[in-house]
Amino acid sequence: MFTYEMPTKLFFGKNCIAQSGDYLAQLGKKALLVTGHHSAKINGSQQAILDTLQQLGISWAIFDEVENNPSILTVRRAAAFAKAEQVDFVIAVGGGSPMDAGKVIALLCTNEIDDVQLFSGPYKKPLPIVAVPTTSGTGSEVTKAAILTNPHAGTKQSVTDPLLFPSMAFVDPTFTMGVSPVVTIDTAIDALSHAVEGYMSNNSTPVSDVWAEEAMHFIGPHLTELGSDVSYAAREDLMYASTLAGIVIAQSGTTLIHGMGYQLTYYKGFTHGRANGMLFPSYMYLMTETMPDKVERVWDILNLDGLDEFTNIMNKLMPDTIQLTEEDIDCYTKLTMPTRAVQATAYNVTADVIASIYRQLR
Ligand SMILES: [Fe+2]
Structure with a gap:
């Protein structure tokens, strides 16, 4: 036997955020935008999202400090920020690092867990996750895994659970033109x-x-x-x-x-x-x-x-x-x-x- 699971609502194509971004209104009144330091500002993805949020009357906070191969420290810091900002959902924008970080941040907003349980579960339902990839590699926008560096284990490790499938993924190839x-x-x-x-x-x-x-x-x-x-x-x-x-x-x-x-x-x-x-x-x-x-x-x-x-x-x-x-x-x-x-x-x-x-x- 086998199973097949892909619960993410996928929007694919040029300008898909402008065309279908109103689906975001289902997820709440305030979003946390999770990005790396620079690329989302340069490739047009951040502006496309903020334009749509503004049109929908959704407010936002931005965490733009995700490094390559994100650490546990970074996602904990971002989750504390997200909680203080009382966001309803997370929009993770970028390559694998910001998308994976966004997934774990959404998880840490609803789960008080230590670094061991972070990798083992079980978990309560995270905040809804929206993924916007800006590179063509990771596929994290449609997966249930997030990879973090784990200094306790001395390597990269995955946090994996079906709860980590993004609710929605907006996949626009134009964001990769400057890669x-x-x-x-x-x-x-x-x-x-x-x-x-x-x-x-x-x-x-x-x-x-x-x-x-x-x-x-x-x-x-x-x-x-x-x-x-x-x-x-x-x-x-x-x-x-x-x-x-x-x-x-x-x-x-x-x-x-x-x-x-x-x-x-x-x-x-x-x-x-x-x-x-x-x-x-x-x-x-x-x-x-x-x-x-x-x-x-x-x-x-x-x-x-x-x-x-x-x-x-x-x-x-x-x-x-x-x-x-x-x-x-x-x-x-x-x-x-x-x-x-x-x-x-x-x-x-x-x-x-x-x-x-x-x-x-x-
Ligand atoms: Fe990979």
Whole structure:
């Protein structure tokens, strides 16, 4: 048997906030806007939301201090602000970091929980969450997970619960038009890893596979052009794909790439998408052993000859090098082994397998 859950009301397309923003009136009289420091002010998303809130007579408070890979400290500070401002709902605007932070802030507004229970639950219903992505990668606008850095665990960890599905998502590709080539690459590869990992996961379902293949269809044609000028039409494809890939991981979760990648972000500062991309070819090599049919299907859909061509493309997109000591590798392997991501990987993942993949990065 399998289940399928996607309760988020999704609005997709150019100017979707101006066209359909009046749905926000259902959620209350005052909103907390959660963003990073700059990009929401530059890409037009913040203004589009504030214009709509003003028209609807909804007041707002702004928390614009979400950092990359948000910390527990930041979301607690924002939740205290939200409570003092007596907001009715949260609008999270940006890439994965502000959207994930917004979800946890909404949760902390209704739950008095310590840092341990924050990652384990159970939870009371959070404030309603509205997500507005401004990059095409995370898919957080349609997932039930939020990733935080957890210094107690020494890595990134997810807060996961169906209560964290946003009530609404407004997905407008125009907000991604100014995204830099590097971020366009990193986020597109994150989205591709969601589609492919979800497709290969032990927890994949017939329905999630449909969306995974569709997401790959929309990313494939743009793989080699990510580092140059990306047209609106291509940006629309990438955003559609990242949203579909988000729906995939909402069903299946992620696997070894994400499980191992979190360590490269937490300890070595690589962005999430870049960390995933560096591990991607090795993962596909493993999958060739256990899921050859699905791997062939991935190459077909992406219009690639096979793993060698994929590896070449990834090396061009992400020519990063990394210095890992045996001590690093041992530490990262120990952090990765007990994770859900390992359980979900369709391979007999041992500590040796993980260590050898980290070793290949050097
Ligand atoms: Fe991801």
